[in-house]
Amino acid sequence: MFDLVSNLWLGFSVAATPTNIMLALIGALVGTLIGVLPGIGSLATIAMLLPITFGLPPVGALIMLAGIYYGAQYGGSTTSILVNIPGESSSVVTCLDGHQMAKQGRAGPALAISAIGSFFAGCCATVLVAALGAPLTAAALLFGPAEYFSLMCLGLIFAVVLARGSILKALTMILAGLLTSMIGSDLETGAERMTWGVPELSDGIGFVVVGMGMFGFGEILRNLEMKMSRDILDTKISGLMPTLKDLKDSAGAIGRGTIVGSCLGILPGGGAIIASFAAYTFEKRISKHPEQFGRGSIQGVAAPESANNAAAQTSFIPLLTLGIPPNPVMALMVGAMTIHGIVPGPQVMTKQPELFWGMIASMWIGNAMLIVINLPMVGVWVRLLRVPYRHLFPMITIFCCIGIYSVNNAPFDVFLTAIYAIVGYWLAKHDFEPAPMILGFVLGPLMEENLRRAMLIARGDATVFLTRPISATLLAISAIMLTLAILPQIRGKREEVFTE
Amino acid sequence: MSDVASGGTTNSPQVYPRYDFYGGLTLAVLAVILFATSFLPNTPVPLVVRGSIIVFGALSLAVAFSLLPVKNQQDFYGGMGLILLSLTAFVASNDLPGMRGFAFGPGTAPRLFALSLTILSIGVVVGGLLTTGPKITGYNLRAIIFILGAILAFAASIRPLGLVIATFSTTIICAAATTDIKWRETVIWAAILTAFCTFLFPYGLNLPFQLWPRFF
Structure with a gap:
């Protein structure tokens, strides 16, 4: 307990320097901005802004990037409530009840409750990250190559189970990601693998390239197919403050949403999107008045909004303690850390405590700033929505191009991104989810390395994954999850969750 | 993150009547190119891989000339594309040494992943032939x-x-x-x-x- 306090104190002393507060503010503002704007996700933004962080100290860079991620969760809810367009995919469910509340003239309380819920969830998640950090890091030291491999399997299986649509297709996406991550030099022998003699490929394909191509550009291509309808609510937002009754009604939902969100955020393969869906469904199940959901129920706003913020923050736990990115956004954070010479994993906490705790403390500061800056600025954000998409996408394109180019100063990377853009579009056309692929792509080299080591240590005995207890448990959980997902009955329920 | 524009409506989607013809033909051409490249590696590409490429090409032609009806275009072409990717990986990683004793060689993991991808993708393709599903519409x-x-x-x-x-x-x-x-x-x-x-x-x-x- 004393350790926790002294660690947090160290964190706040790092995060509260004027520069870092400024960076957290910039991150939170940019995050809110892209959260408000539909058609640009937090993944593409973080990729786009990577070059901006080159000149910053590592702590500052990560504080800013983290701010973008959780800031986007706030911004996304604003548009969901006011315009019925989810600015961020994690706030899709907020549309259901949030927009209904707005139509009934209760936009103010809806916005306030979502902000308060997010803030509460953010605070709890921060404490959770801080509390779980040390024990999980200790647990990580017990992990050998076999355990790491099994843990990554578990993460990938979670990504499959929680993805929408066909399980089989999600599995193929993971394998496609693993396979393409093998391109480049072999780590142990230095042999060129599947490069077709192209020297630019010998370093492998960067995942900024894959992420930006499939999510940044791929999303533009998909959006241009749609005609966006934007009926902006023109009624004045009056009475921002929720009544005491609103607060009382939503208190339970906020608490439960936070718990659901925190759990799903920690799990590999989870993340903010799934957390918000799960929290909404859970809240509807246990509610005494489930018929009110979808008709402007305040619990229907409070639960998913708390959950997505909690999940956005707890998903840093596996990254910071085990070095395993649980979702594509965290995978990009690995990229950001690598650029600054930090190897994510248990050693971060012991070797760079100021980085670890500084980042955690900054999350709390960032959340506090978001609640202060966001509510008065609702009007500004809504006005931003009037920017037509035909102005938005050239801007996104050019920032993405410059961003990719500046990572390695390589025009070839930009060219590769174009290929991935068309791959992402093609996959979307054939109803394949890109998220499992990028997760597989990021975990591929790590998985291969640990698989090779485990096999070498066990002298070629593949049963090592089943004889070591931790590894066997992890694999058993993966197997159970997969079986449950394939069973048709459960699948029916799963579909229901996502079509609601 | 693909559902950002879920508030919008699609522009009247365009259906392609001759999609199977062009789609099958494209896959067949790609198979021929891959077959030709399979003579490039120094060590000969195993017969299984070459045979698979031929079967793949034949299947594509069968679809192109409507000998084989595609019921679910999304699954069929998606699966075929992934099979092509893994076959390409087999050819590309052909020269890499595999297992040495109980140690993985540089070629082991790529071939392991490629093999699993082929098996699962065959499942997707078979699903595309047996189950009905939406047609592919409106490339912009x-x-x-x-x-x-x-x-x-x-x-x-x-x-x-x-x-x-x-x-x-x-x-x-x-x-x-x-x-x-x-x-x-x-x-x-x-x-x-x-x-x-x-x-x-x-x-x-x-x-x-x-x-x-x-x-x-």
């Missing part, structure tokens, strides 16, 4: 051409022509991707973006960018 060719054109233009021009010209031309090409383009607005917007990028990246962030064309 205009968007594909101009967005990809813009990215490639940037890649080609950033080194020789510098940031200013690259940014300006990329923005203009990119803006042509929608049908509701307004040229005067676009030029002004491109100029603003160019000015912004010129100041932000080289001056604001100190990134090494060359601004103007290199004269000899």
